[in-house]
Amino acid sequence: MHEVYYLEANLVIDPCACNDSSTLPESALPTECLSPDGSDCDWYKNCLERKYSCQGTPTEHMTTYAKTFCELHTKHNELFSDRAQRWIDDARKCLQMALVPFVRPFNNGNCQKIRERAF
Numbered sequence: 001m002h003e004v005y006y007l008e009a010n011l012v013i014d015p016c017a018c019n020d021s022s023t024l025p026e027s028a029l030p031t032e033c034l035s036p037d038g039s040d041c042d043w044y045k046n047c048l049e050r051k052y053s054c055q056g057t058p059t060e061h062m063t064t065y066a067k068t069f070c071e072l073h074t075k076h077n078e079l080f081s082d083r084a085q086r087w088i089d090d091a092r093k094c095l096q097m098a099l100v101p102f103v104r105p106f107n108n109g110n111c112q113k114i115r116e117r118a119f
Helices: 043-051 058-075 082-103 111-118
Strands: none
Touching (some): 043 058
16 A cells, blocks of 8 residues: 555555455465565566566666666675665665565556656
């Protein structure tokens, strides 16, 4: 509820309420996709791209860019101060967490919505 409606405490609103007659959709994605710690640069490929095929779209550029810079920061981590390393790790986790709603089994997003959320 927090990621979509920015509510941390309150009554559950209708779009988030449970329906006893519905069944939960199954996810083919690993559980790590739902709670990234920001340290896995392959999260975009293993989670986001696995659910959405955005090849040939601007969203593909975004995921390629995110993965490339994630790997560069990891490779050259020692060049950054401790404070800068923490900031980079936190920023990486923040971006991945912002995209987690799209990999949930009950969310039917699309490439355009992913791109809008990422930027």
